[in-house]
Amino acid sequence: MCFDLAFLEEKWGTYRGLVFYLVLLLPVAAHLIISRNKRQLAVPAEGIVLNEKENGKQKKTTKRFTRKNMKTRPVQSTSKSQNEIDLQNSPICIFYATLGGTAQRYANEVHKLLSTNLQRDDLQLLSLDYIDLEEYFLYCPENAVYLLVLPSYAIESSLDFYLSTLRETVYDFRVQKNPLQKLSGYAVFGLGDMDNYPGDMFCYQAIEADKWLSKLGAQRIAPMGIMNTQLASATQIDVLTQWTNSVIEHMRKGTLLRPMDEGEGNSDVMDVEDMGPMMAKAKTEASLPIGTKEMVSTVSPTYKALTKQGYSVVGSHSGVKICRWTKSAIRGRGFCYKYSFYGIRSHLCMEATPSLACANKCTFCWRHGTNPVGTEWRWKVDPPELILKGILESHYSKLKLMRGVPGVRQDRFAEASRVRHCALSLVGEPIFYPYINEFVGMLHEREISSFLVTNAQHPEAFQKMGMVTQLYVSIDASTKQSLKSVDRPLFKDFWERLLTCLEILREKKQRTVYRMTLVKGFNMEQIKEYTELIRLGIPCFIEIKGVTYSGNSDQSPLTMKNVPYYEEVIDFTKKLIENIDKYLGDLGVKYEIAAEHAHSCSLLVAQTKFKKDNVWYTHIDYPKFFELWRSKKDFDPLDYVAPTPDFAYYGNGGFSPEDVRFVRKQKNKGQPGTTPAPAPVSEIAA
Numbered sequence: 001m002c003f004d005l006a007f008l009e010e011k012w013g014t015y016r017g018l019v020f021y022l023v024l025l026l027p028v029a030a031h032l033i034i035s036r037n038k039r040q041l042a043v044p045a046e047g048i049v050l051n052e053k054e055n056g057k058q059k060k061t062t063k064r065f066t067r068k069n070m071k072t073r074p075v076q077s078t079s080k081s082q083n084e085i086d087l088q089n090s091p092i093c094i095f096y097a098t099l100g101g102t103a104q105r106y107a108n109e110v111h112k113l114l115s116t117n118l119q120r121d122d123l124q125l126l127s128l129d130y131i132d133l134e135e136y137f138l139y140c141p142e143n144a145v146y147l148l149v150l151p152s153y154a155i156e157s158s159l160d161f162y163l164s165t166l167r168e169t170v171y172d173f174r175v176q177k178n179p180l181q182k183l184s185g186y187a188v189f190g191l192g193d194m195d196n197y198p199g200d201m202f203c204y205q206a207i208e209a210d211k212w213l214s215k216l217g218a219q220r221i222a223p224m225g226i227m228n229t230q231l232a233s234a235t236q237i238d239v240l241t242q243w244t245n246s247v248i249e250h251m252r253k254g255t256l257l258r259p260m261d262e263g264e265g266n267s268d269v270m271d272v273e274d275m276g277p278m279m280a281k282a283k284t285e286a287s288l289p290i291g292t293k294e295m296v297s298t299v300s301p302t303y304k305a306l307t308k309q310g311y312s313v314v315g316s317h318s319g320v321k322i323c324r325w326t327k328s329a330i331r332g333r334g335f336c337y338k339y340s341f342y343g344i345r346s347h348l349c350m351e352a353t354p355s356l357a358c359a360n361k362c363t364f365c366w367r368h369g370t371n372p373v374g375t376e377w378r379w380k381v382d383p384p385e386l387i388l389k390g391i392l393e394s395h396y397s398k399l400k401l402m403r404g405v406p407g408v409r410q411d412r413f414a415e416a417s418r419v420r421h422c423a424l425s426l427v428g429e430p431i432f433y434p435y436i437n438e439f440v441g442m443l444h445e446r447e448i449s450s451f452l453v454t455n456a457q458h459p460e461a462f463q464k465m466g467m468v469t470q471l472y473v474s475i476d477a478s479t480k481q482s483l484k485s486v487d488r489p490l491f492k493d494f495w496e497r498l499l500t501c502l503e504i505l506r507e508k509k510q511r512t513v514y515r516m517t518l519v520k521g522f523n524m525e526q527i528k529e530y531t532e533l534i535r536l537g538i539p540c541f542i543e544i545k546g547v548t549y550s551g552n553s554d555q556s557p558l559t560m561k562n563v564p565y566y567e568e569v570i571d572f573t574k575k576l577i578e579n580i581d582k583y584l585g586d587l588g589v590k591y592e593i594a595a596e597h598a599h600s601c602s603l604l605v606a607q608t609k610f611k612k613d614n615v616w617y618t619h620i621d622y623p624k625f626f627e628l629w630r631s632k633k634d635f636d637p638l639d640y641v642a643p644t645p646d647f648a649y650y651g652n653g654g655f656s657p658e659d660v661r662f663v664r665k666q667k668n669k670g671q672p673g674t675t676p677a678p679a680p681v682s683e684i685a686a
């Protein structure tokens with residue numbers, strides 16, 4: 001016994017510390033175990049839908065879709081009264097993406113059916129191309145219902161951008177988990193061409209969207225609808241109506257769906273609900289690796305739309321188009337504003353781009369939503385030699401068509417057979433093209449001047465951009481908010497990107513220009529803020545131009561009302577100069593109006609260092625530029641200037657005296673964008 005007590009005392013001395021810890025930890029451990037059990041019990045009770053991972057193992061087999069197996073079967077659902085959707089008050093958004101218009105038509109149909117059925121007139125119909133994706137797919141409206149009508153394309157389209165945005169949000173560790181769980185639910189309707197894109201390719205992008213939405217925490221309220229667009233149109237409408245009715249039904253019941261295990265139930269039939277998890281595994285993403293897709297393939301609707309608008313698509317991502325001023329100059333009917341400002345004769349000028357894609361969806365873009373978009377280059381790259389050869393050939397072959405056109409001046413037609421200037425400002429973003437420096441170098445070697453316009457969204461590429469004859473940055477607005485509404489940028493940090501590019505521009509020892517396109521009601525206010533942007537870049541020149549009205553389009557909110565009168569452009573410009581004098585006096589630079597081109601509603605504001613002895617030197621000595629460029633030594637913008645001709649001075653109109661002004665019937669009289677000059681102009685500003 002004594003021995004036992006002594007033994008226990010000795011052991012107590014050794015282990016008492018440990019015993020104290022255990023006693024202290026016991027209540028904490030008990031609390032953790034109890035609360036974990038509570039959570040597990042709560043899952044089914046709260047109706048949380050299991051996702052495919054939680055739902056168990058998946059077999060690796062891949063089912064192929066055939067017309068035969070396109071049946072649906074009853075969907076497994078979890079009916080929860082607390083999930084009932086408030087059909088009268090929940091915001092309902094119908095999203096679509098389209099290239100050819102079919103998905104838009106079907107989205108319209110869904111909108112109509114739902115509006116009638118629910119007797120509501122506030123359902124939103126939204127193009128995924130023209131919304132702020134963050135606003136809807138990161139910070140979604142509370143209790144909203146999302147319905148998506150989505151086609152699939154084996155080629156590049158803006159859907160790729162949408163899907164990659166969803167994917168990035170899923171994997172973005174800075175984003176709170178399940179950001180879409182605030183939604184009441186969602187359902188996807190996919191359109192695809194099963195005959196030409198069978199198996200894994202059929203409706204693959206709608207299926208992918210369904211997967212990412214689910215991973216973002218949104219819950220399916222109705223089975224995914226799938227339609228083969230090769231079916232008879234009456235059948236297609238039936239399928240769509242059935243799906244819409246099923247959505248309404250599910251919303252009424254407040255059911256939430258859970259994906260089923262692959263292989264569950266009858267293996268002959270395919271449940272639409274199976275598709276999400278199963279097809280998510282499909283090798284669609286892997287089968288279309290980055291760098292192999294063509295930006296604009298010849299079979300794409302984008303290609304069709306661009307060619308219809310007069311563009312020639314060269315290779316897979318470049319474009320060229322004969323400008324209407326080129327045609328005008330060949331007929332002796334006048335040059336564009338670049339003649340009065342810089343001495344560019346329009347019939348010697350080629351308008352092109354090595355990248356039809358860009359990172360914006362500007363309201364005034366001529367492409368009307370057909371453009372490919374992206375924040376990074378993810379396409380096949382064409383070599384610069386191929387692009388240059390292709391654009392020159394296309395340009396010349398289109399010019400040849402003008403040979404027999406009435407009024408063509410033979411001297412100009414002959415001169416036009418050698419391009420002297422290249423305006424890299426057509427559409428898209430030229431500095432997006434990975435070999436832009438090589439491409440510009442090839443232009444200069446052929447003594448073709450380069451005017452390059454960037455929308456300032458790629459600071460790294462901009463930093464690397466070498467010498468061009470004239471370097472532009474588009475300044476489409478002066479505040480973050482207005483830039484967002486005018487340019488509808490894809491980058492979240494679009495404003496910071498612009499500011500960084502302007503700072504880079506200031507350091508460039510080149511002829512630099514801010515291009516400002518004025519859109520009434522969008523970007524003509526906040527003049528003081530523009531001066532702050534001028535402070536950042538201190539450009540040599542500022543081009544100020546009224547927006548060109550490019551016609552009605554669903555994709556653009558602009559109307560003729562947004563096109564400013566020339567007087568309004570002048571007024572804006574004068575106020576801008578007053579503000580520069582007032583706020584930027586410390587910079588030691590002064591700006592004045594140097595030239596105008598009234599019939600395209602354009603003014604040129606220049607730093608007064610381009611004025612000597614009361615003579616402006618805004619024109620360019622092009623041979624001198626090539627000489628300096630070949631010397632490979634540093635040179636200054638003032639090293640290759642030429643005097644501005646009298647006709648271009650502000651107050652003289654800017655119309656070339658060599659040409660004869662063409663007077664069209666007075667249908668433009670009094671319209672904005674035209675001058676109040678005695679003779680009506682041939683067309684609205686270019």
Ligand SMILES: Cc1cc2nc3c(=O)[nH]c(=O)nc-3n(C[C@H](O)[C@H](O)[C@H](O)COP(=O)(O)O)c2cc1C
Nearest residue numbers: 098099100101102103151152153154192193197203
């Ligand atoms: C160039 C092109 C590629 C297509 N690729 C696919 C595809 O990979 N998978 C598919 O299911 N359908 C594909 N389709 C079919 C379209 O998804 C279908 O025609 C859809 O209705 C197009 O909608 P939209 O007219 O709104 O652009 C493709 C169609 C075109 C024109």
Ligand code: SF4
Nearest residue numbers: 323325336346349351
């Ligand atoms: S400078 Fe521009 S607007 Fe003028 S002719 Fe060339 S492409 Fe056309």
